[in-house]
Amino acid sequence: MKLRKLLVCMLAASTLMAGAVEAKTYKIGAAVYGLKGQFMQAWVKSIKEHPAVKDGTVQITVFDGNYDANTQNNQIETMITQHYDAIIFVPIDTKASVGAVRHAMAEDIPVVASNTKVASDKVVYVGNDDVEGGRLQAAALAKQIGGKGNVVIIQGPIGQSAQIDREKGELEVLAKNPGIKIIEKKTANWDRAQALSLTEDWLNAHPKQIAGIVSQNDDMALGALQALKSHGVSPKDVPITSIDGMPDAIKAAQAGEITTFLQDAQAQSQGALDVTLAKLIGDSYKPRSVIWQRYGNQVKWADGKAASYILPWVPVTPQNADALYKQVTGG
The missing domain is CATH 3.40.50.2300 (Response regulator)
Structure with missing residues (x-):
């Protein structure tokens, strides 16, 4: 009887542990160059609407770089010190933050660039050409x-x-x-x-x-x-x-x-978050943003392992203006 109770307790404990693993919340920082302009405001709004953020899988913290490379470097160092799981980076300067990014990656914190690039071939880029x-x-x-x-x-x-x-x-x-x-x-x-x-x-x-x-x-x-x-x-x-x-x-x-x-702010930010989650979770992760269906013929998921994800430019015309307006405003 005691052995049976012990086995039941062990099984219950392992179930709880498995549930805890499945319910892990990832702490991810989004370091953007500045929030005065419409585009980065749309980028931030979109990343907060990613399904993984909305259901609590990801706790996203947005860092406003205030258009200053030193500010962004300090923010990255803060995220390293506070043990963030990953960083999505929109740099103000392509070269100035290479050292801070290298430090984060040395601490096993994945870094994914979105919208603008880091001057490093080790950082995946999600954005336009x-x-x-x-x-x-x-x-x-x-x-x-x-x-x-x-x-x-x-x-x-x-x-x-x-x-x-x-x-x-x-x-x-x-x-x-x-x-x-x-x-x-x-x-x-x-x-x-x-x-x-x-x-x-x-x-x-x-x-x-x-x-x-x-x-x-x-x-x-x-x-x-x-x-x-x-x-x-x-x-x-x-x-x-x-x-x-x-x-x-x-x-x-x-x-x-x-x-x-x-240039699709939703695709850049949510695509970067999907790639980041693939780095954290592994091959079992399936992308959750709608953008992979939107650009399925032009941007391949590649199991989240591609070196870059280049999104297409869309000319705004009188014919597609209303549809694009609804897309970017969510209206």
């Missing part, structure tokens, strides 16, 4: 201005992979159009107000001389659009091309005021 994005927006602008005229480029934060790669694609295409001349190029740090001020300065410095504007993200494009309007300049006369596909920009594109290309 920004060189191709730059090509797309530059080609659109060149077509709209007939391959000739003066253009200006509003850059993202200098040193961030998105700024570097988008500009590489932009310059590659513009160089093939000898009738196009770049007369100004300066950062507005993904910020709408800074882009408004910058564009106003350029319009004053080059009255009636700017044929088109390349903006490396939507918030800055919308600032440039506001500057054009305040100067009585029609965006049909000075076209603006951009990247992100955020709600305000989709509406502006629908009105014919800018040209933009969607």
Whole structure:
């Protein structure tokens, strides 16, 4: 009888232990470069809506890097000290945080980059090909201005992979159009107000001389659009091309005021979380975000083991604007 009771107790204990393993909550940090812009706000909103976060499998903590590489490095060190299970990283600078990332990985804390890249081939990247994005927006602008005229480029934060790669694609295409001349190029740090001020300065410095504007993200494009309007300049006369596909920009594109290309914030953040969970749980993990069905023909899951997951750019057109607006707003 005593042996039977002992066996029952052991069985009950093992069942409880198995349940505890299955019910493990993973503490994951999402270190993003900054939260002022629409895109990163959408990225954060989407990761919090991942099924694994909603059902408690993942406890996600978002760290606002405030557009500063040193701040992000300190946040990564904090996550190491506090024994986070994994880090999803959206770096402000592609090189500045390599050391902190190396330290995390040395402590067996997986790091997955999303939206922007870390300068390390050991960090999986989930996001878009920004060189191709730059090509797309530059080609659109060149077509709209007939391959000739003066253009200006509003850059993202200098040193961030998105700024570097988008500009590489932009310059590659513009160089093939000898009738196009770049007369100004300066950062507005993904910020709408800074882009408004910058564009106003350029319009004053080059009255009636700017044929088109390349903006490396939507918030800055919308600032440039506001500057054009305040100067009585029609965006049909000075076209603006951009990247992100955020709600305000989709509406502006629908009105014919800018040209933009969607990068899917939900796919970037939720895809990165699925890849992170595959690293933590192993081969048994199956991706839970809807984005793998959305891009199933273009982005293969590969059991969460691919070196990178490159998402497609989606041109925003009058035909798909309403559907994309609903997708990015959840409405």
